[in-house]
Amino acid sequence: MRKRLERHVNWNIARRKAIVTPQWLRDSVESGQLLPCGRYAALGDLYEETVKNCPDASDGSHCQAFPEDGTAHRIESELTERKYHSEKDTQIRYHHRYACMRHSPLICPNQGLVEKLAILRRHREIEGFDMQSLSYERVISVLKAFPYHITLDNIHEVSELPHIGSKICSKIQEFIQHGDISECKSILSGTRYHSLVEFTTVYGIGPATARNLYSLGLRTIKDLENHYKVSPQTRDDIAKSLNVNFTKRLPQLSIKVGLALREDLRSRIPRSEVEEIHGVVMNELANIRSGCVSTITGGYRRGKDESNDVDIVISHKDLKSGGDQVKGLCAHLVKRLHDKGLVTHVMHLSGFREPNALRTTHGDSLEKALTVFILPDDKKQKHVHRRLDLIFAAPEVYWTAVVGWTGSKMFERDLRLWAKQERGMRFDSSGISRRHDSKLYFPNSEQEVFELLGLEWIHPTLRNADL
Ligand code: 8DG
Ligand code: CA
Ligand code: CA
Numbered sequence: 001m002r003k004r005l006e007r008h009v010n011w012n013i014a015r016r017k018a019i020v021t022p023q024w025l026r027d028s029v030e031s032g033q034l035l036p037c038g039r040y041a042a043l044g045d046l047y048e049e050t051v052k053n054c055p056d057a058s059d060g061s062h063c064q065a066f067p068e069d070g071t072a073h074r075i076e077s078e079l080t081e082r083k084y085h086s087e088k089d090t091q092i093r094y095h096h097r098y099a100c101m102r103h104s105p106l107i108c109p110n111q112g113l114v115e116k117l118a119i120l121r122r123h124r125e126i127e128g129f130d131m132q133s134l135s136y137e138r139v140i141s142v143l144k145a146f147p148y149h150i151t152l153d154n155i156h157e158v159s160e161l162p163h164i165g166s167k168i169c170s171k172i173q174e175f176i177q178h179g180d181i182s183e184c185k186s187i188l189s190g191t192r193y194h195s196l197v198e199f200t201t202v203y204g205i206g207p208a209t210a211r212n213l214y215s216l217g218l219r220t221i222k223d224l225e226n227h228y229k230v231s232p233q234t235r236d237d238i239a240k241s242l243n244v245n246f247t248k249r250l251p252q253l254s255i256k257v258g259l260a261l262r263e264d265l266r267s268r269i270p271r272s273e274v275e276e277i278h279g280v281v282m283n284e285l286a287n288i289r290s291g292c293v294s295t296i297t298g299g300y301r302r303g304k305d306e307s308n309d310v311d312i313v314i315s316h317k318d319l320k321s322g323g324d325q326v327k328g329l330c331a332h333l334v335k336r337l338h339d340k341g342l343v344t345h346v347m348h349l350s351g352f353r354e355p356n357a358l359r360t361t362h363g364d365s366l367e368k369a370l371t372v373f374i375l376p377d378d379k380k381q382k383h384v385h386r387r388l389d390l391i392f393a394a395p396e397v398y399w400t401a402v403v404g405w406t407g408s409k410m411f412e413r414d415l416r417l418w419a420k421q422e423r424g425m426r427f428d429s430s431g432i433s434r435r436h437d438s439k440l441y442f443p444n445s446e447q448e449v450f451e452l453l454g455l456e457w458i459h460p461t462l463r464n465a466d467l
Helices: 002-006 022-031 044-052 070-087 111-126 130-145 155-159 166-178 182-189 192-199 207-215 221-227 235-239 255-260 262-266 271-288 325-339 395-404 409-423 446-452
Strands: 293-296 309-315 343-351 366-373 386-393 425-428 431-434
Touching: 111 130, 111 166, 111 182, 111 192, 111 207, 130 409, 155 166, 166 182, 182 192, 192 207, 192 221, 221 255, 235 255, 255 262, 262 386, 271 293, 271 309, 271 325, 271 386, 309 395, 325 343, 325 366, 325 386, 386 395, 395 425, 395 431, 395 446, 409 425
Parallel strands: 309 386
Antiparallel strands: 293 309, 343 366, 366 386, 425 431
8 A cells, every 4th residue: 555655665766666566576586587567566556657667668768757648658558568468478368258367466557446346346245136246246357457557548448358348337437537436435325335344244144134134223233232132241251152062063153253253353364473373273283193284375375465364275195085084184173273272163164065066086085174263362462363264185185275275266266167168177176177077187286286277377466356
């Protein structure tokens, strides 16, 4: 964010530099040359300046003073980017139909617009219009990958991108002209949207329950606390009230407990704490079984500064599918973490079946535990409860699980769709198989997962196809 950057760098100086994410450095080292900076712009606001001032800019114009004429800028930045795309031998295209064929950075040049469209998407989702919500999700994911700042000069190109219809185009045009979208303003001016969004910040309350509670006349979190009889005095006791039972299938965390934990669970988790939680978990696991491997997936792996929860995929080279070995290790670890007071709640602990899971021997090769975790308090700070997802995989499905749990959601959706429609394959976290004869594939790396699906590997920080 501009504000944050300005704590360290004067804005006028920043405008004369290329402000990139550390990934630019890594990728440049990897490719043995200074890469164009546009795709790595750390701030949407400085996208054009970053393209312009990139040390790679062929005419050396980065040394010159910043010109005021935005048009010259834009055309030049487009040329630089186009040159990059055509020169590099890549199948990746920002106008590709599938998100898994596009580069989607965490922050894109049209972030402000995408954030407005995300309000419309959220509104459809929360009102139960799932198809419309999905359409907006697709629009957002296409715009996330569009590498140029959208203006009236290039809106025609935007209108020809996949999933962009005329209705959306007029909203984009409105945004370009007025910096806002009138429908967003009217949604935000009422109480309903705000109440429903607030309600869904409680774990266990989805859009349908939120609408029901609203129809009972409830409007605020305070109203919910009265309704569910949660008060500041009883909150701590309620938060501790769920006893973990490892022998039975566990219930969903009750709304009452969700309310008691709400403040904790809605606060974002910085990367340092994600890493600390990972360290503690793997330390405990080493006491049960040494030599386990793991990857922190989810938003953390995609480069987010702050995550809503922690996702860890775990495996061991000797872990066998069948005979409940994967399940056993998962249950054992969760029990140990619970005994140590680290896992306070378990919402889900069971074998892994997706609606379209592979009908193969992979049935018991994945196991997931959705939990609530808290780091022990130390002298320096008091910790809060965090959502922690642990995914245990047999070694042959470790890399599909890592890909499947890295996200983002839309990237995953299109990976599955691409596999099915373009390659005649099935892909999900629990494996890859050929549809016509169910032949199984066991990739040995993440790159191999992409290769098997006929895709170019995309760096996790460019898989941010959702807001
Ligand atoms: P954040 O909100 O946690 O910061 O971002 P995130 O890490 O992208 O969100 P997430 O809700 O933790 O989801 C991480 C990825 O894991 C996402 O791409 C979807 C995937 N995922 C689930 N649940 C399940 C599931 O039950 N099965 C499979 N295969 N994938 C899942 O979230
Ligand atoms: Ca996550
Ligand atoms: Ca998660």
